Amino acid sequence: MTSTVVVTGLGAVTPLGTGADATWRAALAGTSGARTLTNDWSEKYGIPVDFAAPIDASVVEENLTRVEAKRLDPNSRFALIAAREAWQDAGAPEVEPERLAVSWGTGIGGAWTLLNAWDTLREEGSRRVMPLTVPMLMPNGPAAAVGMEFSARAAVQTIVSACASSTESIGHAFDQLRSGKADVVIAGGSEAAILPVTLSAFSSMRALSRRTDSPETASRPYDIDRDGFVMGEGAGTLVLELEEHAKARGAKIYAEIGGWGISNDSYHITAGEPEGRGSILAMRQALETAGLQPADIRHINAHATSTPVGDVPESLAINALLGPHASDAMVSATKSMMGHLLGGAGAVEAVLTVLAVQNRTAPPTINIEQVDPQIELTIARDTPQELPAGEIAALTNSFGFGGHNAVVAVKSV
Template sequence: MTDHSGRSAYLPDPAPHGAPYTGAAGPRTEVLVTGLGETTALGGDVAGTWNAMLRGESGVVRLDDEPWAKDLPPQIGGRAKVDPGEGLAPQRRRRLSRTAQLAVTAASEAWRDAGLEGAALQPGRVAVAVSAGLGDMQTMIDGWEAFRIRGWRRVPPLTVSMSMGNAAAAAVALQVGARAGVHATVNACSSGTQALALAAGLIRSGEADVVVAGGAEAPLHPLVLASFAAMRALSTRVDDPAAAHRPFDAERDGMVLGEGSGVLVLESGEHARRRGARIYAELAGVGVSSDAFHMVQPHPDGEGTAAAIRASLRDAGVAPEEVGHLNANGTATLPGDAAEVRAVREVFGDAVRGPVLSANKSMTGHSLGAAGAIESIATVLALHHGVVPPTRNLARLDDAFAVDVAHGTPRKLAAEDMVAVKNSAGFGGHNVALTFRGVPR
């Protein structure tokens, strides 16, 4: 149920801008979340996506309107609920790839949400860290087709600048006037989470006061889908798209790809308080590790994931038993979910003592480089509102998984459950974990 603002009517609204943050300052620079923006298969903004998550909806659909879909095994995907180009001027839309369009749409919302639109900021103290796992496949292939069929003179002049891996980050930097550096980490499916980790480092080191950080991806291209299908990583439940992505379920058979973007505004505690910013949460801990095991398979024991989570908790000064919620990677692949559960059990123990898990990809699909940022927003909102969205399509938990997964209906968090972890893992063995600390409710 939502009110006229689009927010859940049965959940408290965020505190207004200017509400004081009462959390205790740590011995180092605090990294605070002050703005959120996203566009996903569930909604064109944060409120739309969040409320759809709470309702357990699915944004996965058949791609019947794509001429190539009928010739491919994966005929389903999570297409953005709202076309990101709709809110852009025609000339700007033509000069941005779909990935960059998704990024600037989310960044614009996050910037407004943080109360920074029109604010007197020092551009030299504002940075950007926005990532994509693939860049933009469509733009590069369109350029190649133009060259192959019509010759080099007909290649669009912006083919390279639109398809390069840092195109989304550069577009966001132009949008907000950031001059303290533009960064674009490429770490496969953990790219967006890695961007947030990098952003936290920029603030802690004193290189920036404000960092616009997150990820964007537009992977619904036939070449990308065909590649994932060839490695047997995608669900074959094309006749029931909404039920296809089944994290931790006994009958899971692979992931579903989805497009989207998630962007967060991070600020130093001093900067945020000085301007009276509304605080969603603190990004208190960062943990990064690498498996060095296989290009596309996680370490079967989840060693790298466990190491990243432990490092994140140490960085935050948090004990495992203090964590009330873990936003899982939840790819719904057989080895991926198994390795993640082993890591969670290794760090937190059994389901009785461990945090409640949630897997948002069951509703949005897997947005690759954007997934970690989109799911970090869900993690922050879970702390902010005191409720964990359900995991969709969990009919029967895998018999080997002794973990507590929220499903069916949202799960309320106790008032003392003020710590949550976001876990991500990507091809190449990239593991990133973020620990968020909530503002007292």
């Protein structure tokens, strides 16, 4: 059997829309999902940031039953909605449960459930705490929900590596398929952590943008005046399977997952290594496992969070890796539109990367008024940019607190 891994289904729940196609179309239009929050957190707790890129409550109401929603943390709700879409998009493959796996990523887990349970305990006492509190708050809750939905018995695993989590989950899914331990893997990631405590903590470390007067333009990767990221939430899902298995059942194929790379900076708990050496290692591994050369990379969905110190090392790493071919790679920073989904970011960005390769179109990076002179990249600014015809490849990068680096290589089919 061939060891080629292909993408046959996509799903997404993002600040730009519900569904992979809706998210893709909104991204091409340069839509911003950031907005001022309607709660009183900023005033009540003195939080200097009163905006984010949230998912509208109607999304859950329209896609889950009341019983399902009650038994799931928002993190798991988004995961289940996105996974169901991807599964249907893949044609609901008939696969033995023992040959079906789930590989999921999240950075924080069921934070809403944990904090709500603590409030209930303090205000109403122990007997009022929900019996399902622990299963709902566990970081593996989303993976478990998806696994039970589709009776996955080969494995249901959770990767927790901060903002690199769901890119790692795709990489581990790739390995599981290549090793012959599964025929189909539902891979992805989710996050739902727009909360007073996280907004306060990220604000205290000066990681969030404070452009309260203009949330839509606050996330501005590569801009000389960038001042931090915008928190987002949601989920992304890819159905991956071996090419032979996909072709045997007549499935449509979006793209190939060529390979992946992983490394760690071992430098600082929050800051990336200034020269991007760990990033280079992960990107190089992705190229090598995919059998690619620097000249093959024509698109990169960059991690590019819009923090003052974070964007430069990645740009240095891209230039160091691709050398004279760096200018041929069209770079998109889609967090400019949907904010930073933390542990779910990599999965959503992988969905966009697959669609970019399939459609030969790089999504735009919005909100750049003046590119930081330290950043020497070919950036898709303001409008979508056409990618070359023929065989092309792309990278999607994710880096996280703790020094985690994960990169997935996507190839056209």
